[in-house]
Amino acid sequence: MSAEEIPDELWRKVLEIGVKSSTFSYKDLCCISISSRRLCRLSSEDCLWNFLLAIDFPTHTDSTSSSSSESPTKFIYRTRFEREKERRLAAHRRSLLRKESEISEWGRRIRELERRLSEEAERLQAASVEFSNLQRVRQASVALNVWQPEVVRGRQKQMVEQNAVPVEGRLRALEMEIKLCKQQITGVNRARREVKQRFDMARKELESMKYHPLRDYKSIRSGDQESSAKRKKLKTSINSVPAKNPPRPSNKKKLLHSESE
Numbered sequence: 001m002s003a004e005e006i007p008d009e010l011w012r013k014v015l016e017i018g019v020k021s022s023t024f025s026y027k028d029l030c031c032i033s034i035s036s037r038r039l040c041r042l043s044s045e046d047c048l049w050n051f052l053l054a055i056d057f058p059t060h061t062d063s064t065s066s067s068s069s070e071s072p073t074k075f076i077y078r079t080r081f082e083r084e085k086e087r088r089l090a091a092h093r094r095s096l097l098r099k100e101s102e103i104s105e106w107g108r109r110i111r112e113l114e115r116r117l118s119e120e121a122e123r124l125q126a127a128s129v130e131f132s133n134l135q136r137v138r139q140a141s142v143a144l145n146v147w148q149p150e151v152v153r154g155r156q157k158q159m160v161e162q163n164a165v166p167v168e169g170r171l172r173a174l175e176m177e178i179k180l181c182k183q184q185i186t187g188v189n190r191a192r193r194e195v196k197q198r199f200d201m202a203r204k205e206l207e208s209m210k211y212h213p214l215r216d217y218k219s220i221r222s223g224d225q226e227s228s229a230k231r232k233k234l235k236t237s238i239n240s241v242p243a244k245n246p247p248r249p250s251n252k253k254k255l256l257h258s259e260s261e
Contacts, residue, residue: 015032025052044074049076138167
C-alpha cells in the first residue's frame with residue numbers, strides 16, 4: 001500500500017500518537033507539513049496544536065481557549081512562540097550585559113592591583129637604595145676609627161656629617177619596610193593572578209555567548225527539556241485511558257501495516 005492510499009484517519013491517528021507520546025514536536029509538525037498538501041492539512045489541525053500549546057505554554061491555556069474560536073490554534077501557538085522568543089532573546093541580551101559588566105569590573109580590579117604593585121615596587125626600590133646608602137654611611141663611620149689617607153678620610157667624614165638620621169635605628173626600620181614591601185608584592189601578585197584567571201574565564205564565557213551560529217535557536221528552545229518532561233507526565237495519564245489512546249509501537253511502519261490490515 002502506497003502512502004497515497006492510506007486514509008486520512010490513519011494519518012491523523014499517527015500524528016496524534018506521535019504528538020501525545022512526545023515523538024513529534026512543533027518542529028516535526030512543521031517539517032511534515034511541507035512534504036505534501038495532504039499532510040500539511042492534517043498536521044495543521046487544531047487538536048494537535050492544542051496539545052502542543054498546553055504543553056509548551058501551560059500558563060496561557062485559559063486565554064487560548066477563549067480566543068480559539070477566532071483564530072486557529074496553530075496561529076495562537078506561533079504568536080506565543082514569537083512572544084517567548086522575544087522574551088528569551090531579551091533575557092540573553094541582559095545576560096550579555098551582565099557578563100560585560102562583570103568583565104569590566106574584573107578589568108578595573110586588575111588595573112588597581114597593577115597600580116598597587118607598581119607603588120610597592122617603587123617603595124621597595126627607594127627603601128633598598130636608602131638602605132644601601134645608610135650601610136655605606138655606617139661603614140664610613142666605622143672606618144673613621146682606623147687610619148686612612150686624608151683624602152679618603154675626608155670623604156668618609158663628609159658622608160657621615162651629611163647624614164642627620166640615626167643610622168642603626170633607620171637601618172632596622174628600612175629592613176622591616178623592605179620585608180613588608182616584599183610581602184605586599186607577593187600578596188598583590190597572587191591576588192592579581194586570581195583576578196586575571198577570573199577575567200580570562202569571563203571573557204571566554206562572553207565569547208561563547210556571543211559567537212554561536214545557533215545561539216538564538218537554542219536559547220528559544222531551551223525549555224524543550226522541560227516540555228519533554230511534561231509530555232512524559234501527560235503520556236502516563238494518556239496511556240491510562242484504555243480505549244481512546246492505544247500505546248505507541250516502537251516502529252511506525254509496523255503501526256501502519258497493522259492498521260492497514
